[in-house]
Amino acid sequence: MSDKTEQQYQKLLAELNKILTERTDDATGERITLRDAVCAYVFAERASGTTINRVVQAVDAILGEAEEAVAKGADGIRRRDHALASQLVYWCLEFGSTRGGGETLA
Numbered sequence: 001m002s003d004k005t006e007q008q009y010q011k012l013l014a015e016l017n018k019i020l021t022e023r024t025d026d027a028t029g030e031r032i033t034l035r036d037a038v039c040a041y042v043f044a045e046r047a048s049g050t051t052i053n054r055v056v057q058a059v060d061a062i063l064g065e066a067e068e069a070v071a072k073g074a075d076g077i078r079r080r081d082h083a084l085a086s087q088l089v090y091w092c093l094e095f096g097s098t099r100g101g102g103e104t105l106a
Helices: 004-047 051-072 082-099
Strands: none
Touching: 004 051, 004 082, 051 082
8 A cells, every 4th residue: 555545544534533423422412312302201191191002102103203204304215213213112111110110011
């Protein structure tokens, strides 16, 4: 590898590292904000007597509406983010079970 090629490689590597670090930091902050919003919603619903099953269904429906809205703004194709859906359900169950009688999802 020539010195010029090595320098280009190192520059690209540094740029990739910078972008991934920034994006990871942004994503972590957004994830915490999302988790806090889900937990607040679960708390409010459980306090009013809503079952954890209904809370999970409501959160799933909200995610579906958000995915549909994003699809309309992009290429029109709605994509289901299964990893995000699973994470939201996990947060609901985790927070809901610690705040509302230990009910499990049936």
